[in-house]
Amino acid sequence: MLGEYRIEGRRASDIAGSVERGVGTGALQPGQLLPPMRELALTLGVNPNTVAAAYRTLRERGVIETDGRRGSRVRPRPATTARGSIRVEAPAGVRDVSNGSPDPALLPPLGEAFAEVARRYAERPGMYGEAPVDEEFGRLARAAFDADGVPAGPIGVTSGSLDAVERVLAVHLRPGDAVAVEDPGWGSLLDLVPALGLRPVPVAVDDEGPLPEAVERAIRQDGARAVIVTDRAQNPTGACVTEGRARELRRVLAAHPGVLLVEDDHGHGIVAQPLHPLAGVTDRWVLVRSVAKAYGPDLRIAAFTGDAETVDRVLGRQRLGPGWVSRLLQRTVAHLWADDAVDPAAVARAYGERRDGLVRALARRGVEAHGRSGMNVWVPVSDETGAVARLLAAGWAVAPGARFRMDAGPAVRLTVSGLAAADVEALAEAVAGAAGPAPARSYG
Numbered sequence: 001m002l003g004e005y006r007i008e009g010r011r012a013s014d015i016a017g018s019v020e021r022g023v024g025t026g027a028l029q030p031g032q033l034l035p036p037m038r039e040l041a042l043t044l045g046v047n048p049n050t051v052a053a054a055y056r057t058l059r060e061r062g063v064i065e066t067d068g069r070r071g072s073r074v075r076p077r078p079a080t081t082a083r084g085s086i087r088v089e090a091p092a093g094v095r096d097v098s099n100g101s102p103d104p105a106l107l108p109p110l111g112e113a114f115a116e117v118a119r120r121y122a123e124r125p126g127m128y129g130e131a132p133v134d135e136e137f138g139r140l141a142r143a144a145f146d147a148d149g150v151p152a153g154p155i156g157v158t159s160g161s162l163d164a165v166e167r168v169l170a171v172h173l174r175p176g177d178a179v180a181v182e183d184p185g186w187g188s189l190l191d192l193v194p195a196l197g198l199r200p201v202p203v204a205v206d207d208e209g210p211l212p213e214a215v216e217r218a219i220r221q222d223g224a225r226a227v228i229v230t231d232r233a234q235n236p237t238g239a240c241v242t243e244g245r246a247r248e249l250r251r252v253l254a255a256h257p258g259v260l261l262v263e264d265d266h267g268h269g270i271v272a273q274p275l276h277p278l279a280g281v282t283d284r285w286v287l288v289r290s291v292a293k294a295y296g297p298d299l300r301i302a303a304f305t306g307d308a309e310t311v312d313r314v315l316g317r318q319r320l321g322p323g324w325v326s327r328l329l330q331r332t333v334a335h336l337w338a339d340d341a342v343d344p345a346a347v348a349r350a351y352g353e354r355r356d357g358l359v360r361a362l363a364r365r366g367v368e369a370h371g372r373s374g375m376n377v378w379v380p381v382s383d384e385t386g387a388v389a390r391l392l393a394a395g396w397a398v399a400p401g402a403r404f405r406m407d408a409g410p411a412v413r414l415t416v417s418g419l420a421a422a423d424v425e426a427l428a429e430a431v432a433g434a435a436g437p438a439p440a441r442s443y444g
Contacts, residue, residue, distance in 0.1 A: 150287050165288065187403040210227075216252045229249070231276070260284045
């Protein structure tokens, strides 16, 4: 089972440390089955509860996963393997279309908003014991949710959408629980789920969002206790949940009311397509909106709403850690919202012209590409490593698809934020030369 590697230790911490050392050195390979707890306890001469405690620690750290009677095994992708490290550095003279960042020219100036908030703060500084959600921020966030048909629920604030997702998963799930995630999907999320000791279950997507049959399979066959869906501008594919797809997904989820639904409206403020929320069809749900793409990543603010119990749990746990997200930042964002500092239609049009132009240019060259919304284009390729290398040699740094996929096929992601109209044809020509024949399959 373990080959020549011997797990050692008399205490739970020592046993867990021994397994971690084996994983770190490569002596225990991803997917390798560990001994049953009673068998290992007998070998080490310890109580089975000691081994159970060690395995529990390893699950919580994301080192191993447990799948019922099939036992415990080393995670196929240990949590310490960050997908963010799978990247290509753009040397001098190479255009970088890999970073996934918004166009700075489309972000609003922040000086006036900060100055006005600072002036008001001088009159009434924030103190301990105040409500964690600024009143005006909460009012505007709730009004925006209402306008998009999101069910009623209290408002919470976190330091970005990933922070919200982590907190929601942590208050409802236990290590070893399965979570349905989009594949391809957001690389940081694909790292976060196993880092929490949870088991990611890949769900295929197309241009209209997660496939209903894949979500159903993840819940029924793989036992997913949570489903994470990106509503608009999905990273990396640009998928956007349509009205028809939302109807199908609601039907699937309604049959499993105990499943936790987490929605990330990734494209809020930068897309033209309407929101078709799934929220409310399950007993436990949350919908998250970050301001990062429309107002600036460094603001680190996301608003979320959900069922009352979930929001209360998240805010309660938040109080025991950071306490609250800076109300200065909340008031700054509220000021930007109230002043209409961003014109979503104009921003969506700017990204859409570049994205759609690139997709059309690639289509003219016989290259399959996806990018229904947002700022990214996903291009399936036959040889991912080769395509990345050839594009780098041609003067373009792109993001390897390995950062964003589990079972999905090889691809590259292109971010259009920094492209000018004159760049589109040149990039399409380089991609066509580097991609090779596209595989005969969807990107899911």
